[in-house]
Amino acid sequence: MRYYVQRVALAILLLLAVSMLTFGALNVLGDPLFNILGPVAGDVNNPESVEMINAAKREFNLDRSLPVRYGLWVSDFVQGDFGVTFSSTGQPPVSGVISERLPRTITLVLMAQFFAIFVSIPWALITASRAGKVSDRISTINAFFLVAMPNFAIAVILKFVFSIKLGWMPLTYTADDPLRSRIFQMVLPALTIGLPVAAVYQRLLRTDLITTLQQDFILLARTKGLSKWRILFVHALRPSLFSFITVVGLNTGALIGGSIVSETVFRIPGIGSTLVESVLRNDFPVVLAIVMIVASSFVIINLLVDFAYTLIDPRVRR
């Protein structure tokens, strides 16, 4: 019990630290009044403008000290109130923006994971069974190439080859198209995220497979006359998936952050592109909400994985 309490307390502290840093940085570096009032925010010599400025400050608590504003924000956030966007054309609730855009990012991330898993597993199986051979070395080079290649470069190359030159895939995403079309439009963006991730998974799984393939029970399976592929799929793969599954789970949260480039290049209005736009616009509430959602996902998943470990191996608790 003590272990669980400690882990939860640490998680909360971590989230508080992230929120404080983010809140402080945004409020110090920008002036939200420009977003809310436009040029009126700087027209300080005009009494009418000054009145509007003061009214906006009162409405959005901008006349209060930073710690007080932070406390108010935390209090609202834990109750699910993410505040309103700082925009001169109305202040719609941030929760509306997030709920509209988050599902697109989640879909993109899930598709990327799907590609990554279903590419990396057979890839790892093949290379592990040919460890040390020329094909394995070539595969290693390919994997490192994919890992080293920046996301935006992969996005541009995929777009150029498959959308522009070959015309096989759509160029951009249109939010109002039917679901099937939207899924199809997300294939290239998902590959952009999924290919480097597949390379990482492949390297991890390959290593575990090679270790597993050296076990005696595999030797037994071979001497029993089982086919190579049966040995790989049925006997070697499952015991090698432990680390793989752990990393896949933990990586899901990271991929949300990795969606920024993909969403920007392929014009998907998800939370990645929203984050970029909001930073440029000094729309603090939206930035804060997205940062905290991603950070919370990370922390919670980590927490659950840690708890699951204790169930699987109680030695971890000590």
Next chain:
Amino acid sequence: MIVPRTEEPIVPQQNKKDNSYKWPKCVTIVTSETALRVCQFATRHHKQGGNLKIYGQSSRRTRRILGVTLVSLLSFAAACGGDSSSDETSAPTESEAPATSDAPVDEAPVAGGTLRVGLEADVDGLDPTASALAVSGLTMAAAVFDPLFTFTADDKVVPYLAESIEPSADFMVWTMTLRAGVVFHDGEPLTTDAVMKQFEITRNDPLVGLAVRPYYPETGAVVKIDDLTMEFHPLEASQFFPSALTAQLGYIASPSWLDAVAADATLAQAPVGTGPFKFDSRTEDSMTKFVRNDAWWGTDIIGPVYLDAVEFYPVPDPSTRTELLQNGDLDVIHTTDTDQFPTYRDDPTLTLDIDEDGEEYFLMINTAKAPFDDIRVRQALALATDRQGYYDLFNAGEGSMADQMFVPESPFYNPDVKQDGNDPAAAAVLVAEYCGENPTAEDGSALCTDGKVNMEYQWSGPSVLATRIADFYNEGWSESFNVTFDEKSQADHIQEAALGIYNVVGWRQFGAENPGDDRVWLECRNIGGISLNWPRYCDEERDALIKEIANPATPEARTASLQQLVQNLHDSYAYIFMTYSSWAVVQSEKVQGSCDRVGPDGDSLVCRTNGRMYFTSTWLRS
């Protein structure tokens, strides 16, 4: 102890090809003791003859794998699943039988279809009283609003939503009559009250109101005569008054909608006007859709609207816009990216229409802030600018260099006015003279360092091209200027220009169909805390010229005044003209009739203005 199944040893059958062994049953293993024990253990769980299923060392291992799998599944469950349902799109409305129009030979307009338009930017609102509408916003607004007046193809102003307008003899009172029977998309009638309400809301807006307040009295600016007739009482006489009501200031919105927007500004994204199309749906940064307004007043007077709907897609990157057009994902786009022009020309499926009579691109200087409050410094900057190099590098032969706010073909062009530039030696002389006086700013900081003037160049981004342009400018300026750079978001960039928080910016402006309407950017009365006179340059002589231009004695006098204005702009060195903006509208071959617009009295209307497009006469070839 494990007992083998048979008493007799069973030897494996060896496959000589791959050296594997096939065991009919697991009894005797010859390779290792461990393998023997595993095999014997597994034999107990043997399900099929000749096939072993090894279930692992223990069930604990299985639990571990399942536990980790569960954790992984939880990670997926941490995110909300499912994509949001798309905004509902209305079904295409039934279209009437096509009427004859000025269609290509042997081809009558066809009703139906959805036109997909690629724009350079999205908008955050289409409220004509409050939104700062640029070319993208004005294009969208033209679909859903009707202007009170509009320009013909030969630059005359004719009534459109208004039925008529009559000036007084001294042009100080303008009596306007609205068209009867016009209703907004929400069913409200167009009346004098609606126009007057919108006028007051516009005048009170902190930003858009800057274009209205200086030109009207505090009270009595608009007087109601009856439900369809009103009088405008501007502060000064202007023979060209109606031209100010051909764009944003002339787009009339539903009063109920304006009330709703006042309560909830987010409704500015769902405009309600009288136009040929009405708002249907919108996904921000993705698509805005308008569907045909079957109750449009112009159907009987002007002609039918052929399109079922128009969809606007914001695509900021010009290359992507081109690709979408060529792929058939868009039907028409606009662009100022001259790099793409050869692509359009080479593509036989596209029609390219370039308008160079409009805006100019220039460097704009804040004349109210040191060091550029000194004309020597402004002149030095102009002389130090490599205009020819800029044109060669960034226009690549498209369009032409600009010396002033009119193209050479314009009757108002002043042939004596040439933009200074490409003379760094002369710039150095002026800078040396200025810096020799050891000037300081208000806060006491030096305005010169090492004999060069300190300045900041600002642009809107993020933009790789704009950054490259800034580097290019610096190559020419660095001999006489110490340049710092500041890239801002577009909103901040415009706001800081409006507030005068800049030294030098790149800007695009002028090109109004009625050149007198550019007065809002030039007059002393438009300088304030927030200033539409962006350079904050006040010149009484210029103001007097602008007054003469608005109310000339003769057309020749107007031409002369405009040419003097051009000279005045040059002499102020508040602008360093670089190029004429080449606005291209590119459409696929299936788009027809876009320039067949006619007015209520049958006049042929302008079909493109600085990248803006209109859709009342457009139809799609099937």
